[in-house]
Amino acid sequence: MxxxxxxxxxxxxxxxxxxxxxxxxxxxxxxxxxxxxxxxxxxxxxxxxxxxxxxxxxxxxxxxxxxxxxxxxxxxxxxxxxxxxxxxxxxxxxxxxxxxxxxxxxxxxxxxxxxxxxxxxxxxxxxxxxxxxxxPGLSNFEVPRPTYGGRTYEGKVRLNGVTDVPLTVALASSTPAFKLPSEVTVPAGRSSVTFKVTTAPVTDVVFVKITVTLDRDILKWDEVLEPAPH
Incomplete structure (x- = not known):
C-alpha cells in the first residue's frame, strides 16, 4: 500500500x-x-x-x-x-x-x-x-486473497475511526477485469463499508492497481488477479 x-x-x-x-x-x-x-x-x-x-x-x-x-x-x-x-x-x-x-x-x-x-x-x-x-481518514482496502477471475467477492474499506457523518469514498481500478463500484458510503456511526467486487475470467495473472479516495486522503493499493483453478 x-x-x-x-x-x-x-x-x-x-x-x-x-x-x-x-x-x-x-x-x-x-x-x-x-x-x-x-x-x-x-x-x-x-x-x-x-x-x-x-x-x-x-x-x-x-x-x-x-x-x-x-x-x-x-x-x-x-x-x-x-x-x-x-x-x-x-x-x-x-x-x-x-x-x-x-x-x-x-x-x-x-x-x-x-x-x-x-x-x-x-x-x-x-x-x-x-x-x-x-x-476519520482512510485506513485499509480489503478483498479476499487469492483473488481469482470469474468470481464475486466482498470488498471492504476501513477508516481509522468512527465517522459522525456519512462519508463517500471513491474507488477506481486500473483494469475492467477487476470491477469496483465507483463510490461507496460509510454510514454515520461506522468505521467501514462493504461492497461487491466482480472479477472477469482471466488466463494469465493480472496486476491490478486500486485507488481509494476520500477528499484529499488517497490510498494506492495493489492486488493480483489470478486464473481460476480448474
Missing part, C-alpha cells in the same frame, strides 16, 4: 517572504525571534478548512496580514489545543511580509473531533484562531 498525501499546489504557494518553510511541527509551539516593538498587522485573520481527515492528508491554513511586517521581522507561532495535531513550525516573518500566506496543516490518525489552531504574532496582543473538525 502507498499512501499519497494529496494536496493542491496552492497549499505550498507561500509568499516569497516566507519561502523555504519547514515541515509541520507538533502542536507544542516553539521559540521565535522578531520585532520587539508594537507591530500593527491591521485586521489580520486566520482561516482554514471547516473539516479535514486524519491520517496525514494536507490542508491549508491561510494567515492574512493587511499591513506589512516592519524592519527586524516578526515572530509567528502556531499552536493547537490538541497537542498531537501537526501545525506549521514557528518562524520569523521577514520585513515586508504582507497579504495572504498559506501554510500546511495535517492531523495524524489518532486525532478526531474539533481542534482549534491559534496563531500568535510577537508584539501583537490579540491572537487569531480557527476551529476545524477532524474526521
Amino acid at each position: 502507498i499512501r499519497v498525501r494529496a494536496w493542491t499546489a496552492s497549499a505550498v504557494l507561500v509568499a516569497l517572504a516566507v519561502s523555504g518553510l519547514t515541515a509541520p511541527a507538533r502542536a507544542d509551539g516553539g521559540q521565535t525571534r522578531g520585532h520587539e516593538g508594537n507591530y500593527d498587522p491591521g485586521d489580520w485573520s486566520l482561516t482554514g478548512p471547516a473539516f479535514m481527515h486524519s491520517g496525514g492528508a494536507a490542508y491549508e491554513l491561510t494567515l492574512n496580514l493587511p499591513n506589512a511586517v516592519p524592519q527586524g521581522g516578526v515572530g509567528l507561532t502556531f499552536a493547537a489545543d490538541n497537542k498531537r495535531m501537526y501545525v506549521p513550525a514557528s518562524r520569523t516573518l521577514p520585513e515586508g511580509t504582507q497579504g495572504a500566506l498559506n501554510f500546511r496543516l495535517s492531523a495524524p490518525s489518532d486525532v478526531l473531533g474539533d481542534v482549534t489552531i491559534t496563531a500568535r504574532l510577537d508584539g501583537v496582543a490579540k491572537t487569531r484562531s480557527h476551529t476545524t473538525r477532524v474526521r
